[in-house]
Amino acid sequence: MSEFSGIKVLIVEDEGFVALMIEDMLQDLGCEVVASVAGLKEACSVAATAEVxxxxxxxxxxxxxxxxxAExxxxxxxxxxxxxxxGAGGLPTELSGSPVLxxxxxxxxxxxxxxxxLGLTLRR
Incomplete structure (x- = not known):
């Protein structure tokens, strides 16, 4: 059982191939992808309402x-x-402490x- 089992994730990515790669990685870790959206308007709507x-x-x-x-x-x-x-240099000041991949x-x-x-400690 992964420490990520059942974690519900929203993916916001406009490159289809990259979105699929992220989805695969998350599912391999045990996460459940709730939605994968490409556009800003739809992403805002899903972010405001989805259980993630x-x-x-x-x-x-x-x-x-x-x-x-993000807001x-x-x-x-x-x-x-x-x-x-x-990289992290592209973030506005109010979001500068956010995790960056x-x-x-x-x-x-x-x-x-x-x-x-998520504030988890990885098991080695």
């Missing part, structure tokens, strides 16, 4: 930034991870970042 324990947010969604989604999740107390090719990332890096975002 965590979200993985691509920062750049077809030229729009996902920071409004909604913050208000709801839902932890999130930014997934980006730009730098693309490309491995399943091990995903697992470590998930643990950190």
């Amino acid at each position: 324990d965590l979200a993985v947010l691509d920062i750049n969604l077809g030229g729009e930034q996902s920071f409004p989604v 909604i999740l913050l208000e709801r107390g839902v932890p999130f991870i930014f997934s980006t090719g730009y 730098s693309k490309p990332f491995s399943a091990k890096t995903m697992q470590e970042t998930l643990s950190s975002a």
Whole structure:
């Protein structure tokens, strides 16, 4: 049984292949992907209403930034991870402490970042 079993995750990613890769990684860890959305408007809507324990947010969604989604999740107390090719330097000041997965990332890096975002201690 994984420490991530049953964790409900929202994926916000506009690149189909990357979204599928993230979905596979999360499912391999035991997570349940509740939704995978590509656009900012839909992501905001899902983030405001879906029952999720965590979200993985691509920062750049077809030229729009996902920071409004992060703000909604913050208000709801839902932890999130930014997934980006730009590194942590691309975050606005109010979100600068957020966990960041730098693309490309491995399943091990995903697992470590998930643990950190959820406040779990990894079993070695």
